[in-house]
Amino acid sequence: MLKFALPFAALLFTTALPAVAHDYKAGDLTITHPSIPAPAENAKVAGGYMTIENTGTAEDKLLSAASGIGMTQVHLSSVDANGMATMTEQPEVAIPAGQTVAFEKGGLHIMFMDIKAPVKEGDKVPVTLTFEKAGPVTVEFQVEASKGGDAHGTDHSAHGTTTQP
Template sequence: MKHFLLAAALGLSAPAAMACETVTIGDLTIEHAWSKATLGAARPGVFYVEITNTGSTDDALVGISSPAAGMPMLHETVVQDGIASMPHAMSIPVPAGQGVQLSPGGYHGMLMGLTTALKEGDSFPVTLSFEKAGEVTVNVDVLSLRAEGPDCADAGQ
């Protein structure tokens, strides 16, 4: 019975905690993968994540892929002199001993060609390709359209 209750509790908390999952590959730690709900599938979705490089070698995020989107691309929001533009990012540096955040107003993945609308509470996999560390897949939580980020106990660490 105890085990059953524990399992039920874990089962219930798992969906909300997905974005708080931590995945590692080599010296890279990937966490806080999240996205926002979309209206239909015609407009692009967005992908945010936090990558930490604990190693001594610079790496770079060179691409993303997902069964949820036919054409996912890396972009960077640049606000210069009050003008926002969104150039394509060929690769996003993940410097040694540091890391990088894909977060609102900065680097982000743009998920074009969504196979279906992203609904709050859903999750989908995204595979990140790193220049040196290779490929790793993370589960991405779809939060509300107005979300500012996942609510993890360790957020901000």
């Protein structure tokens, strides 16, 4: 009996790993570590980050993001020719075949605005990401300790236009 018990235990350990890694699969896509750096208390905005890997042979596209905490959009941060940081809503984000697209500070992000209830460290925020091919997938963004200086923790009222650095 012991002979069988050991491989079984090993199997349990192996299958437990994806939960620790906090990732999600939808068709050919793997969405890894969706997270939100905890915004300042009573902040009305927050940014969400993750990576999306496409292991398939065809491009997919992220078409939208939706959550219950407030208005939710897909944004791209960039710095314009005058050195001003701007953000623009992205109607779609290509996830090319065989590539990984990072949503990270200073680049692509999920933008939460007009947040209705406080978002605190330890919270899990369900967000439904809708892809052209993989369809809708709901993932939980973990609210984590902010490592300081997240642009979304400050006033963001001029969103969509030029913002202060």
